[in-house]
Amino acid sequence: MVRIAIIGGSGVYDPKLLENLREEIVKTPYGDIKVKIGTYKGEEVAFLARHGEKHSVPPHKINYRANIWGLHKLGVERILSTSAVGSLNEAMKPGDFVILDQLIDFTKNRTYTFYDGEDAPHGRKFVAHVDFTDPYCPELRDSLIRAARELGFSYHPRGTYAAMEGPRFETRAEIRALRILGADVVGMTQSPEAILARELEMCYASVAIVTNYAAGISKTKLTHSEVVELMQQKSEEIKLLLMRAVEYIPKIRRCTCKDALKGATGE
Numbered sequence: 662m663v664r665i666a667i668i669g670g671s672g673v674y675d676p677k678l679l680e681n682l683r684e685e686i687v688k689t690p691y692g693d694i695k696v697k698i699g700t701y702k703g704e705e706v707a708f709l710a711r712h713g714e715k716h717s718v719p720p721h722k723i724n725y726r727a728n729i730w731g732l733h734k735l736g737v738e739r740i741l742s743t744s745a746v747g748s749l750n751e752a753m754k755p756g757d758f759v760i761l762d763q764l765i766d767f768t769k770n771r772t773y774t775f776y777d778g779e780d781a782p783h784g785r786k787f788v789a790h791v792d793f794t795d796p797y798c799p800e801l802r803d804s805l806i807r808a809a810r811e812l813g814f815s816y817h818p819r820g821t822y823a824a825m826e827g828p829r830f831e832t833r834a835e836i837r838a839l840r841i842l843g844a845d846v847v848g849m850t851q852s853p854e855a856i857l858a859r860e861l862e863m864c865y866a867s868v869a870i871v872t873n874y875a876a877g878i879s880k881t882k883l884t885h886s887e888v889v890e891l892m893q894q895k896s897e898e899i900k901l902l903l904m905r906a907v908e909y910i911p912k913i914r915r916c917t918c919k920d921a922l923k924g925a926t927g928e
């Protein structure tokens with residue numbers, strides 16, 4: 662059973678961090694996913710490229726439900742992910758790591774749940790309203806924070822991520838509004854990825870990498886190539902951070918993520 666997975670976002674397409682790699686196609690009610698499975702210090706770890714290995718899938722077209730359902734089917738309990746973000750907070754500068762602790766969802770046209778009642782294409786045909794007060798697993802966040810601190814990286818132990826529909830970048834006015842609402846960084850993929858993991862009682866955390874200042878703050882035009890270029894510059898640090906964090910993930914889950922459905926279905 663693979664207990665830990667890494668979801669690589671923009672700029673993180675191959676699991677060069679793992680050894681003895683094999684590829685598995687996992688069938689799910691939402692479609693099949695392709696997962697690479699390898700080992701790191703004897704621990705089996707699954708790797709999934711969020712946008713596909715060639716970044717062919719835009720953020721609003723990602724099959725988030727197949728991805729998360731497929732990892733759950735493999736036995737994954739803990740998911741670490743990367744997110745390339747724009748920063749609205751001067752203190753969070755390009756190249757910084759932000760261990761997200763909060764999320765505000767402004768996406769518009771995604772599929773946000775597995776619990777579609779009678780329409781659900783699997784046996785979980787019940788209604789469920791899960792608690793999402795704290796969207797990220799405290800134990801995984803602690804593992805990422807400890808790793809970033811020990812590696813001496815420039816990091817922020819918490820940050821609020823505004824999830825935008827994309828695939829365009831934001832207007833000046835949208836960023837002005839998001840700052841008023843308390844967002845620190847902005848991206849396009851944390852919703853529904855984080856909520857779907859919680860709905861299957863999996864632990865989830867994301868390390869955001871600031872690739873640019875957001876629209877209206879940046880002095881230059883926003884480009885995806887700038888995002889990928891900075892992610893490539895940071896690829897070694899990202900690999901070190903993720904692997905050190907994997908080592909620090911507690912073997913026993915004492916967080917409440919594993920009980921997310923308790924009380925959620927009204928039973």
Ligand SMILES: O=P(O)(O)O[C@H]1O[C@H](CO)[C@@H](O)[C@H]1O
Pocket residue numbers: 669670671672711712719720743744745746827848849850851884885888889
């Ligand atoms: O969130 P990840 O997958 O890192 O991707 C980020 O990079 C792309 C924008 O350049 C968007 O998809 C945004 O969400």
Ligand SMILES: Nc1nc2[nH]cnc2c(=O)[nH]1
Pocket residue numbers: 745746747748825827829830831847848849872873874875876883888
């Ligand atoms: N939505 C959004 N996603 C990003 N990913 C990297 N930079 C940005 C940005 O400025 N806005």
